[in-house]
Amino acid sequence: QKEVEQNSGPLSVPEGAIASLNCTYSDRGSQSFFWYRQYSGKSPELIMSIYSNGDKEDGRFTAQLNKASQYVSLLIRDSQPSDSATYLCAVFSGTYKYIFGTGTRLKVLA
Amino acid sequence: EAGVTQFPSHSVIEKGQTVTLRCDPISGHDNLYWYRRVMGKEIKFLLHFVKESKQDESGMPNNRFLAERTGGTYSTLKVQPAELEDSGVYFCASSQGDSGELFFGEGSRLTVL
Numbered sequence: 362q363k364e365v366e367q368n369s370g371p372l373s374v375p376e377g378a379i380a381s382l383n384c385t386y387s388d389r390g391s392q393s394f395f396w397y398r399q400y401s402g403k404s405p406e407l408i409m410s411i412y413s414n415g416d417k418e419d420g421r422f423t424a425q426l427n428k429a430s431q432y433v434s435l436l437i438r439d440s441q442p443s444d445s446a447t448y449l450c451a452v453f454s455g456t457y458k459y460i461f462g463t464g465t466r467l468k469v470l471a
Numbered sequence: 472e473a474g475v476t477q478f479p480s481h482s483v484i485e486k487g488q489t490v491t492l493r494c495d496p497i498s499g500h501d502n503l504y505w506y507r508r509v510m511g512k513e514i515k516f517l518l519h520f521v522k523e524s525k526q527d528e529s530g531m532p533n534n535r536f537l538a539e540r541t542g543g544t545y546s547t548l549k550v551q552p553a554e555l556e557d558s559g560v561y562f563c564a565s566s567q568g569d570s571g572e573l574f575f576g577e578g579s580r581l582t583v584l
Contacts, residue, residue: 363513365513393571395572395573397575403577404562404575404576404577404578405514405562405573405575406575407572407573407574410572449514451573458516458519458527459504459516459564459573460516461506461513461514461515461516462513463512463513464513464514
């Protein structure tokens with residue numbers, strides 16, 4: 362089992378729809394959870410961090426964390442073509458390492 | 472303030488040659504990480520410096536890879552001799568605290584022919 366798992370996609374959604382990106386992790390000692398966005402050929406850029414169970418909203422983005430289920434998700438409301446990118450889930454594990462998933466490629470169709 | 476900078480942005484070398492990648496973290500960031508992304512795979516941890524000390528180098532693939540961070544400022548990652556499977560994008564990232572935001576550099580793309 363991979364330490365951080367994501368569906369590689371592509372996930373295609375129409376413009377204006379909600380995009381839902383999911384991530385599961387294996388280390389129950391994980392402390393912090395991050396979503397990074399990476400455009401092709403560019404470096405990952407942090408868009409959301411979440412540390413406790415529940416929802417955290419920032420503009421069109423909502424991160425959800427459920428530590429009991431070892432699950433973290435990212436919702437993007439009113440998706441725009443400019444949101445098309447690869448979204449990386451990262452977990453700061455109990456071994457003091459950031460572990461990344463493979464990323465989910467999102468395509469927002471105009 | 473300057474972000475994390477990496478050099479070179481792209482390097483093309485032949486198998487058996489040596490390449491040295493450099494990373495300048497954000498000033499004041501004690502934590503410096505090297506990651507590698509091979510085509511189609513996840514970003515993989517290589518190693519972690521806290522100031523000039525190697526905190527964790529469990530991700531280093533083999534002894535052909537050598538990382539240094541003299542003086543706790545910039546870091547270098549040397550690959551000697553390079554093999555075909557070393558091709559990929561090498562990212563450097565820095566952070567201030569232990570579990571805070573990672574700031575990534577643009578990456579150094581290594582192509583080994």
